[in-house]
Every structure is written in C-alpha cells, then in structure tokens.
Amino acid sequence: MSSWSKLLTASAFIFLLLQVSIPWINASSENLVTVSLTEAEEALASSYGAVLDAEQAGANVSGLLDKLNLGGEYLSEAYFWYRSGDSEAANHFAGLCRGVVGNVRNEAIELMDAAQRVKDAENSITIFGSVVAVIVVVISCFVSWSIFKRNYRRRVLELRPEVVSDES
Amino acid sequence: MNLEEYHSLFFVVTLGLALVVAFPALAIVKPFQNSSEGFSEFWLLGPDHTTDDYPFTVGAGETYSVFVGLSNNIGDSGYYLVYVKFRNITQSLPDINSLEPSSLSPLYEFRCFIGDGEDWESPVTE
Numbered sequence: 702m703s704s705w706s707k708l709l710t711a712s713a714f715i716f717l718l719l720q721v722s723i724p725w726i727n728a729s730s731e732n733l734v735t736v737s738l739t740e741a742e743e744a745l746a747s748s749y750g751a752v753l754d755a756e757q758a759g760a761n762v763s764g765l766l767d768k769l770n771l772g773g774e775y776l777s778e779a780y781f782w783y784r785s786g787d788s789e790a791a792n793h794f795a796g797l798c799r800g801v802v803g804n805v806r807n808e809a810i811e812l813m814d815a816a817q818r819v820k821d822a823e824n825s826i827t828i829f830g831s832v833v834a835v836i837v838v839v840i841s842c843f844v845s846w847s848i849f850k851r852n853y854r855r856r857v858l859e860l861r862p863e864v865v866s867d868e869s
Numbered sequence: 870m871n872l873e874e875y876h877s878l879f880f881v882v883t884l885g886l887a888l889v890v891a892f893p894a895l896a897i898v899k900p901f902q903n904s905s906e907g908f909s910e911f912w913l914l915g916p917d918h919t920t921d922d923y924p925f926t927v928g929a930g931e932t933y934s935v936f937v938g939l940s941n942n943i944g945d946s947g948y949y950l951v952y953v954k955f956r957n958i959t960q961s962l963p964d965i966n967s968l969e970p971s972s973l974s975p976l977y978e979f980r981c982f983i984g985d986g987e988d989w990e991s992p993v994t995e
Contacts, residue, residue, distance in 0.1 A: 749948045749982060756946055766946060766982045773980030781977055824897050831894035835887045842883035846876070853872060 734788040734795070741776050741795040745769065748802045751809035759820055760812035765805055772802040907943035911951075914938065938990035941983040951979040953993055 749769055756762045779794035870878075915922040916934035924933040941947045952975035956962070963971045983989045 745980070746948070749946075752982075753946055762946065763984065766984055769948075769982040773982060777978050777980050784974065827897060828894045831891050834890035838886045838890055839883060842879060842886070846879045849875065849879070850872065853875065 731788060734783060734791050737792050737795040738776075738779055738783060741772075741779065741798040744799050744802050745772050745776060748772070748805040748809065751806040751813075755809040755813035755816065758813045758816040760809075760816035762809065762812065765809055765812070768801055768805050772798045772805075775801060909943060909947065909949070910938075910940035912938045935993045936990055937979065937993050938988060939981065939983060940988045941985055944985055946982060946984050949979075949981050949983060949989075951981075953977045953979070 748765075752762050752765045752769065755765070775794045775798035779791045779798060782788075782794060783791035913923075914920060914936040915924075918936060924935065927933055937951060937953070939949050939951070941949075952970070954971055954973045954975050956971065956973055961972050963969065977993070979991060981989050981991075
C-alpha cells in the first residue's frame with residue numbers, strides 16, 4: 702500500500718471516529734426558530750424596560766409604546782405560526798418584531814436623558830428660588846421685628862404714670 | 870401682650886412662612902409618596918360589546934365574535950400578555966386555589982403595551 706493510500710485510509714478512519722465520539726450540534730430549523738423567537742422576546746422585554754425608565758423620568762413615551770405594540774403583534778403572530786407548524790412564517794414575523802423594536806431602546810434612553818436634564822434644571826431653579834425666598838422671609842421678619850420693638854418701646858416710654866388722688 | 874410674647878409670636882410666624890416658601894424644595898428632597906393601590910382590569914364581552922350573548926355552544930366552521938379588553942391603572946405603562954385558550958366541558962380549567970392557569974395550549978396570545986390610565990380592546994378571531 703502506498704503512503705498516500707495509507708494516509709487516506711487513516712484520515713477516513715479518524716473522521717469516522719470523530720463522528721461517533723464527539724457530539725455534534727445539529728442546528729435544525731426548529732431550533733433556529735426557537736432561538737429567533739427567544740431573541741425577539743428578549744428584545745421586546747428589554748425595550749419595554751428602557752421605555753418604562755424613560756416614562757418614570759418624565760419623558761413622553763406614547764410614540765414608543767405604539768412601536769412596542771406593533772412589535773408585540775408581530776411576535777404574537779410569530780408564536781401563532783410556530784404553534785401551527787410553519788417555521789418559516791414564525792421566523793419571518795420574529796424578524797419583523799426585532800426590526801421594529803430594534804431602535805426603541807436607544808430612543809428611550811435618549812428621551813430619558815433629555816427628560817432628566819430638564820428635570821434637573823427645574824429642580825435647581827426650584828431649590829434656588831426656595832432658598833432665596835426663605836432668606837427674604839427671615840430678613841423681612843427680622844426687620845419687621847426690629848421696627849415693631851422700637852415702636853413698642855417708644856409707646857411704653859411715652860406712657861406717663863397717672864397719680865390718682867386718694868379720696869379716703 | 871408683653872414684648873416677650875410678641876417676640877415669640879414673630880418667631881412662630883417667621884418659621885411658618887419659611888416652611889411655606891421652602892415647601893417646593895422640600896418636596897424635591899422628600900417626594901410625596903402616592904399611597905393609592907394600582908390595579909388592572911380585564912374583561913370579556915360578547916358580540917354586541919356587552920356581557921350578554923356569549924357564545925358558549927360553538928360548532929366547527931362557524932364564526933363567533935368575542936372581545937377581550939384590558940385597562941391599566943397601575944401608575945406606569947404596563948406590558949400585558951393575554952393567552953386565548955379554547956376548551957370543551959371535559960378539558961382542564963384554571964386552578965383557582967393554586968392560581969395556576971389551565972394546562973391547555975393557547976390558540977393565540979395578545980402582547981400589548983398600555984399606558985397608565987389607558988384601555989386596550991381587541992376582537993378575538995381565528
């Protein structure tokens with residue numbers, strides 16, 4: 702047997718041995734659809750979390766909720782076709798869901814940052830105004846008290862004791 | 870009233886006015902907690918959008934109209950998932966005691982995002 706034929710035989714033997722000894726991952730279409738559905742689900746949930754944070758920061762998220770609802774409809778359709786056995790349609794709708802909600806998270810973060818900046822500015826103005834107002838109130842009351850005390854003492858000093866004759 | 874009493878009166882009035890004008894800043898530092906409890910509503914309506922004429926007895930090949938609705942009053946936007954299941958009289962019901970849903974596979978599911986104070990409704994069709 703020549704060296705090339707020996708090498709070929711050995712290679713074939715090793716290849717067959719590997720096929721049996723190492724567990725190979727066989728990515729069937731059903732597994733791919735399951736992965737696709739899971740990814741769409743996670744994208745939708747993650748985007749909703751970001752939208753919720755933005756809403757709690759004071760942003761107007763009505764436009765983002767509309768996009769999430771569209772993504773939710775696509776994902777519901779995807780699960781419907783998956784349960785009906787149509788993997789291709791399920792994959793298609795899962796892809797549509799991911800496409801719709803893909804940018805929602807970033808938009809929500811931008812809205813949240815903008816709303817937070819506005820809120821911080823408003824809070825700063827409010828706190829500054831309150832501090833100034835407290836100082837004005839305290840100073841005004843102190844000045845009022847000083848004036849009142851001076852007038853009160855003047856009025857007391859102007860009072861002359863009156864001698865009442867003893868009629869006994 | 871003597872001078873000491875007037876002094877105390879001025880002090881109390883000053884303190885009261887200072888608290889009033891400082892209230893907006895205090896509200897930022899210590900926000901008011903809304904203690905009311907949030908809730909969601911769920912309803913199922915018949916073909917006339919009423920609680921009458923629910924299609925209890927159905928046959929194959931026929932079309933029936935039912936509406937499912939949700940209302941969000943929890944204080945924030947909500948993510949709701951509604952499973953639509955179809956059962957006959959012999960199949961499993963949800964377990965009320967353990968709060969477990971029916972083990973039947975859903976025919977369809979609705980995924981909706983509802984803002985606070987808003988409603989959502991959809992026809993259930995197949």
